[in-house]
Amino acid sequence: xxxxxxxxxxxxxxxxxxxxxxxxxxxxxxxxxxxxxxxxxxxxxxxxxxxxxxxxxxxxxxxxxxxxxxxxxxxxxxxxxxxxxxxxxxxxxxxxxxxxxxxxxxxxxxxxxxxxxxxxxxxxxxxxxxxxxxxxxxxxxxxxxxxxxxxxxxxxxxxxxxxxxxxxxxxxxxxxxxxxxxxxxxxxxxxxxxxxxxxxxxxxxxxxxxxxxxxxxxxxxxxxxxxxxxxxxxxxxxxxxxxxxxxxxxxxxxxxxxxxxxxxxxxxxxxxxxxxxxxxxxxx
Amino acid sequence: xxxxxxxxxxxxxxxxxxxxxxxxxxxxxxxxxxxxxxxxxxxxxxxxxxxxxxxxxxxxxxxxxxxxxxxxxxxxxxxxxxxxxxxxxxxxxxxxxxxxxxxxxxxxxxxxxxxxxxxxxxxxxxxxxxxxxxxxxxxxxxxxxxxxxxxxxxxxxxxxxxxxxxxxxxxxxxxxxxxxxxxxxxxxxxxxxxxxxxxxxxxxxxxxxxxxxxxxxxxxxxxxxxxxxxxxxxxxxxxxxxxxxxxxxxxxxxxxxxxxxxxxxxxxxxxxxxxxxxxxxxxx
DNA sequence: GAGTGGTCTAGACCACTGT
DNA sequence: CAGTGGTCTAGACCACTCC
Numbered sequence: 001x002x003x004x005x006x007x008x009x010x011x012x013x014x015x016x017x018x019x020x021x022x023x024x025x026x027x028x029x030x031x032x033x034x035x036x037x038x039x040x041x042x043x044x045x046x047x048x049x050x051x052x053x054x055x056x057x058x059x060x061x062x063x064x065x066x067x068x069x070x071x072x073x074x075x076x077x078x079x080x081x082x083x084x085x086x087x088x089x090x091x092x093x094x095x096x097x098x099x100x101x102x103x104x105x106x107x108x109x110x111x112x113x114x115x116x117x118x119x120x121x122x123x124x125x126x127x128x129x130x131x132x133x134x135x136x137x138x139x140x141x142x143x144x145x146x147x148x149x150x151x152x153x154x155x156x157x158x159x160x161x162x163x164x165x166x167x168x169x170x171x172x173x174x175x176x177x178x179x180x181x182x183x184x185x186x187x188x189x190x191x192x193x194x195x196x197x198x199x200x201x202x203x204x205x206x207x208x209x210x211x212x213x214x215x216x217x218x219x220x221x222x223x224x225x226x227x228x229x230x231x232x233x234x235x236x237x238x239x240x241x242x243x244x245x246x247x248x249x250x251x252x253x254x255x256x257x258x259x260x261x262x263x264x265x266x267x268x269x270x271x272x273x274x275x276x277x278x279x280x281x282x283x284x
Numbered sequence: 285x286x287x288x289x290x291x292x293x294x295x296x297x298x299x300x301x302x303x304x305x306x307x308x309x310x311x312x313x314x315x316x317x318x319x320x321x322x323x324x325x326x327x328x329x330x331x332x333x334x335x336x337x338x339x340x341x342x343x344x345x346x347x348x349x350x351x352x353x354x355x356x357x358x359x360x361x362x363x364x365x366x367x368x369x370x371x372x373x374x375x376x377x378x379x380x381x382x383x384x385x386x387x388x389x390x391x392x393x394x395x396x397x398x399x400x401x402x403x404x405x406x407x408x409x410x411x412x413x414x415x416x417x418x419x420x421x422x423x424x425x426x427x428x429x430x431x432x433x434x435x436x437x438x439x440x441x442x443x444x445x446x447x448x449x450x451x452x453x454x455x456x457x458x459x460x461x462x463x464x465x466x467x468x469x470x471x472x473x474x475x476x477x478x479x480x481x482x483x484x485x486x487x488x489x490x491x492x493x494x495x496x497x498x499x500x501x502x503x504x505x506x507x508x509x510x511x512x513x514x515x516x517x518x519x520x521x522x523x524x525x526x527x528x529x530x531x532x533x534x535x536x537x538x539x540x541x542x543x544x545x546x547x548x549x550x551x552x553x554x555x556x557x558x559x560x561x562x563x564x565x566x567x568x
Numbered sequence: 569g570a571g572t573g574g575t576c577t578a579g580a581c582c583a584c585t586g587t
Numbered sequence: 588c589a590g591t592g593g594t595c596t597a598g599a600c601c602a603c604t605c606c
Contacts, residue, residue, distance in 0.1 A: 014594060017505065024504065040572065051596045053337065056574085064348045064515075065502045072573050073603035084499065089552045096554050100561045181566050194561075204565035210552040215368065216500040216518045216543035218349045220308065221301065231348075234500045234518030234543065259500035259518065266550035268373045268494040270380050277384045277478075281488035282465050298575060324591065335577045340593085356592050357585035574602075583593075 015050050016057030022048075023062060027078055037075040038068060066232030066260070079230070081260055088265040092210045099198035106194035123166055128154045129187035131175060141241070142174050142249050149175035151185060164228030169255035171196065177250060178203050196242075196251060205250050209243040214264060223256075233260040299334050300341030306332075307346060311362055321359040322352060350516030350544065363514065365544055372549040376494045383482035390478035407450055412438045413471035415459060425525070426458050426533050433459035435469060448512030453539035455480065461534060462487050480526075480535060489534050493527040498548060507540075517544040 023039075026032045039047065044055035059076055062068045070076040098106060131149050139146040151173045157166040178184045181202045192199055197207055216234045219227065223235065235256045242251040257264070307323075310316045323331065328339035343360055346352045354360040382390060416436050423430040435457045441450040462468045465486045476483055481491055500518045503511065507519065519540045526535040541548070 016594080021505065042572080052598080054595060057594085059573085060344070061505070065504060070573070071603085072601095073571080073605075075572065089550060092552045093554055096557070100557050100559060102562055198561060201561040202563050202566040206557060206560075208554055208556070210554065212550040212552070214498055214520070214548040214550070215546060216520055218516050218518060220349060221305065221345070232502050234502060236498070236500055262499060264498040266373060266496040266498070266552070268376045268496070268550070269553075270377055270492055270494065272492070273380070273384050273490060275384060276490075277482060277485040278386060279486050282486040300575080326591080336579080338576060341575085343592090354592070355585085356583055357590080359591070570604105570606085572602100572604080575600085577599080578597100580596080581594085583591100585589105585591080587589090 014057075015048060015054050016061065019044060019048050019050070019055065019058035020061045023058065024067065027067060032078050034078050034080040036078050038062075038077065040075055063231045066230070069230045084261055084263040086263050086265055087257070089210070089212065089267055095195050096197050096207060099194045099201055101194070103193060106198065122160050123157045124160050125157045125191075126155070127187055127190040129185065130154075131185075134174070138172055138252065141252060142172075144174050144176070151175050151178060153187070159228075162228055165226050167255075169253055171251060171253040173200075173251050177205065180204075196253075200242075200250060205244050207242045207250065208245045209247070211241040211243065212264075212266065213239045213241070216259060227258050229258055229260075233258055235259060236262055236264060238264065298341075299332060299338050300345065303328060303332050303334070303339065303342035304345045307342065308351065311351060316362050318362050318364040320362050322346075322361065324359055347515045350514070353514045368545055368547040370547050370549055371541070373494070373496065373551055374549075379479050380481050380491065383478045383485055385478070387477060390482060406444050407441045408444050409441045409475070410439070411471055411474040413469065414438075415469075418458070422456055422536065425536060426456075428458050428460065435459050435462060437471070443512075446512055449510050451539075453537055455535060455537040457484075457535050461489065464488075480537075484526075484534060489528050491526045491534065492529045493531070495525040495527065496548075496550065497523045497525070500543060511542050513542055513544075517542055519543060520546055520548060522548065 023032070032038065038059070041052055041055045041059070044050070044058065045052060048055070059068070059070065063070055063076075067079055068076045069079050130152050132152050134142065134144055134146055134148045134150045136146050138150055139148065142148075142150070144150075153171040153173075154169075155171070156168045158164060159166055175185075178199070181199075183189050184199050184202065194201075200207060215237050217237060219229055219233070219235050223229070224231070224233075227235075236259050238255045238257065240253040240255070241249050242253075244250050307316070316322065322343070325336055325339045325343070328334070328342065329336060332339070343352070343354065347354055347360075351363060352360045353363050414436050415433050418426065418428055418430050418432045418434045420430050422434055423432065426432075426434070428434075437455040437457075438453075439455070440452045442448060443450055459469075462483070465483075467473050468483050468486065478485075484491060499521050501521060503513055503517070503519050507513070508515070508517075511519075520543050522539045522541065524537040524539070525533050526537075528534050
C-alpha cells in the first residue's frame with residue numbers, strides 16, 4: 001500500500017508545508033504557548049534557508065487553520081481561543097414557559113438578554129421586518145405556494161465599541177399564519193415581550209417541537225470583517241424549524257455563529273425502558 | 285463614523301482582495317456556475333494587470349473560503365458542494381429502543397449501517413480499545429479521580445478505494461463502571477450487537493439523557509489529508525455525553541465530521557402549555 | 569527609527585492534465 | 588507537448604508597532 005503512494009519524499013515536499021509542520025509541532029509540544037511570538041520571517045528564512053515568500057506561505061497556512069494570528073508590525077503569535085458562549089436547546093422550553101406568563105412577567109425578561117455575557121449597554125440591537133415572496137425553498141418548507149407572502153424578520157446585535165456583529169439571525173413566517181394579529185407585522189413592536197413563541201400564541205399557534213439543523217462553512221471576506229473574525233475561524237450555520245401540534249412548519253429561523261466562541265448544546269431526553277434488556281446487569 | 289474609518293481607499297486596497305471579490309461576485313451572480321473554470325493565472329494577470337503571485341493570492345483566498353477547488357494542470361473550478369449526510373438526534377432514541385430488543389433482533393442492525401449512504405462493502409471499519417488515566421478533564425466530567433482508569437474506544441471507517449476517512453469517533457467510559465462485565469473491555473467483541481446503550485445495560489446502566497455539544501474549527505493539514513477534504517472546509521466537533529437516571533455521566537464520545545457533507549439535526553420536543561397564554565388567539 | 573509583517577514584481581523551474 | 592497550476596527565489600516598497 002505504501003509503495004503505491006505517489007507522495008513526494010521528504011526532500012521534495014514543499015518547503016512551506018515543512019515549515020508549517022515544524023512550527024505546529026512546536027506549538028503542540030508546548031514549546032510555543034498561547035500568546036507566544038513565532039519566529040520572524042527573517043528568522044524563518046535563516047532557519048529553513050528559504051525565501052520570504054516561502055516563509056509567508058507557512059505563516060499563511062497556520063493562519064488559515066486558525067492556529068496563529070498576525071498583524072502588521074507585530075510578530076505572529078499563537079492564538080488564544082476565546083471562551084465559548086453556550087447556546088443551549090433548553091432555552092426553547094424556557095421561552096415557551098415564558099410565553100405563557102402574564103405580560104408583566106414577560107416584560108422583565110428582555111430579548112437582548114439572550115445575547116452573550118456582555119453588558120447590554122455596549123450592544124446595539126436592531127430589527128427589521130419585510131414581506132417577501134416565499135420562493136420554492138421556503139414554499140416547500142411551509143407547504144405554501146412559491147408566490148405566497150412570507151414575513152421576514154431580521155435581527156442583529158453589534159458591539160458599539162468595535163462595530164462587530166454579536167448576533168445575527170433571520171426568521172420567516174407565512175403571512176397567512178400571522179396576519180390575524182396585525183401587530184405582528186409591525187417591527188415597531190420589537191422587542192416583543194415573550195418572544196416569537198408568544199407572538200405565535202396570539203394567533204392561536206402552540207409550538208410543540210423544535211428542529212435544529214446545524215452545519216458549518218468558512219466566512220466570506222465580508223462576513224469575516226463584520227464579525228471581526230481572525231482568519232481560520234469557521235461559521236456555524238443553524239436553521240431552526242418550529243413545528244406546531246399538527247407538525248406544520250410555523251417558523252423558520254436562520255442563524256450564524258462564529259465557531260471559535262460558540263458552543264451549541266442540545267439535550268435529548270430518552271424514554272424509559274418499559275422492559276429491561278434480557279441481559280440487564282449481567283455483572284452482578 | 286465613516287470619516288474616522290482608516291480603511292484604505294479602493295485604489296490602495298490589496299489587489300488580490302480586489303481580484304477575489306470580483307471573482308466571487310461573478311460566482312454569486314451566476315456568471316460562473318458550479319463546475320465552471322475560473323480564469324487562468326495568465327488571464328488574471330492580464331485582466332487585472334498584476335503579477336503571478338498576486339493572482340495566486342486571490343486564488344488561494346477563494347480556495348481557503350471553500351468557494352473553489354484547484355488541482356495541478358487543471359484550471360481552478362467553482363466548487364460543487366457534496367450532498368449532506370444527515371445525522372439526527374432521533375437516532376439516540378432508536379438506539380435505546382434497539383438495545384432492549386432480544387439479541388437476534390439486535391444482530392440484524394449492524395453498527396456500520398450508521399455510516400452514510402455508502403455501500404458497506406467499500407468501507408473498512410476498525411475499532412481499538414485501550415485503557416488510560418482519566419486526567420483532569422475526563423476526571424472532572426465523570427466525577428472520578430484523575431488517576432482513575434478510563435476505557436477509551438476508538439472507531440473509524442475508511443473508504444477502501446480512496447483511503448479517506450468516512451467516520452471517526454472516540455468514546456470514554458470509566459473502567460469502574462463497566463468492569464463488572466469483562467466482555468466490555470475486549471475489542472474483539474466489536475461490533476457489539478445493540479451498540480453502546482446495550483453494552484451499558486449489561487452492567488445495569490440505563491441512559492436517560494444525551495447531551496450534544498457542537499462547535500467547529502479548521503482541520504490541520506493532516507486531518508485535511510486523511511478526510512480527503514478540499515481547502516476551506518471546516519470540521520464539526522461534537523462531544524456527546526450520556527447521562528443515566530441519576531444524571532451521572534456514564535459515557536463521553538467525541539466525534540468529528542466534515543462540515544461540507546454533514547448536517548447535524550437535533551429535535552427538541554416541548555411540553556404542552558398547561559394554561560394557554562392570556563392573549564391566546566387574539567386574532568379571532 | 570529599527571523591526572516587523574503585508575503587498576507586489578518578474579521570472580524560473582517543476583508536476584500534472586489533456587489532447 | 589502545450590497549457591496550467593504549484594513552488595520558489597531575490598529583492599523592493601509600504602504600513603504599522605514599539606521603543
